[in-house]
Amino acid sequence: MHAITLDTVSKSYGDHCATDAVSLAIEPGRFAVVLGPSGCGKTTLLRLVAGLERPDAGRITLHGRDVTDLPPGQRELGMVFQSYALFPHLSVAENLLFGLKLRRTPRDERTRRLRETSELLGLEALLQRKPAQLSGGQQQRVALGRAIIGGRRTVLMDEPLSNLDAKLRHEMRRELKSLARAFDMTVLYVTHDQAEALGVGDLVVIMNHGRIEQIASPDALYERPESLFVARFIGTPPMTLLPLGDGPDGPVIEGTGQRVDISGPGAGRVLGLRPERIEVTEDGAGIAAEVEAMEYLGADAVIACRVGPHLVSARVPGRLRPRLGERLKLGWSREAINLFDAASGGRLPDPTSPCPELFTTHRRPSCTAATS
Secondary structure (H helix, E strand, O other): OOOEEEEEEEEEEOOEEEEEEEEEEEOOOOEEEEEOOOOOOHHHHHHHHHOOOOOOEEEEEEOOEEOOOOOHHHOOEEEEOOOOOOOOOOOHHHHHHHHHHHOOOOHHHHHHHHHHHHHHHOOHHHOOOOHHHOOHHHHHHHHHHHHHOOOOOEEEEEOOOOOOOHHHHHHHHHHHHHHHHHHOOEEEEEEOOHHHHHHHOOEEEEEEOOEEEEEEOHHHHHHOOOEHHHHHHOOOOOOEEEEEEEEOOEEEEOOOOOEOOOOOOOOOEEEEEOHHHOEEOOOOOOEEEEEEEEEEOOOEEEEEEEEOOEEEEEEEEOOOOOOOOOEEEEEOOHHHOEEEEOOOOEEOOOOOOOOOOOOOOOOOOOHHHHHO
């Protein structure tokens, strides 16, 4: 039985379709992150699950129970908002206990849950303070505690870390994931920060224009995006995308005569490469490129190279300090290649080649030896 199920759920605001026949199933105990650009429908999706919005069509099920028409209070969900939504006139303890008091939980039970939750979140010394006396990270912990103190199996989080500084966000990501595992919670987490999504999620849902583009684990999403949109959206810098054409000897990079070794035609296809999979070759093999910009990052550096009309980003060791205007040769292995259909934007089957290691920097066998 799935913890959260959306079956062709749609929601429109006037002429704007916020979610378009979205179907999604999340297993219990998963930390699922909904990621996408502003206006893609991710917050609307969360509000539909929470019961703060009602779908125009489709069905929503929580742990096997149809909650499509139920109000938020009857869905047995915890929720952490971006603004934390703490009562400023109540102490930390009173904020944590507020929901339990509304549900008339017995006093002994409230005391036990308060003790357990405050110990787990490190709030024991802060129970008598007001929210204004807490740091951003402490307020975030109180908001999380209020969501889980009632024993909710499913918790919704709407960009809960966006008000924290970068260092604290990184620390809280680890804590959130640890707490979710400790409580065996199912989490549906909305963010626009891709580093956050890949860092905390064991399942990432990419949305675009109200539809789901891809659902995958973080590593699968990054290494094998299913569309040009996901390839462009995920990664800093994003995947280099090179339109291909047909040359006299096979596929070439469009606008250049430089050949790429993949099977089949080039026209109508797009070659995708992650920057860290592109190498500066030392044996003269690969494609010719001219350094246009460089960003030094310490252990590594990102160089932007011009290949005909295209820019290629390569993440290289920081000790490499090419000069602007310097000409280099760039290469990659067969495993680095992603191919997309230029018209539909969809991913094509992984390429095969009679000589798949044409662009690697190490010594390789000839095509004849490789296929014998």
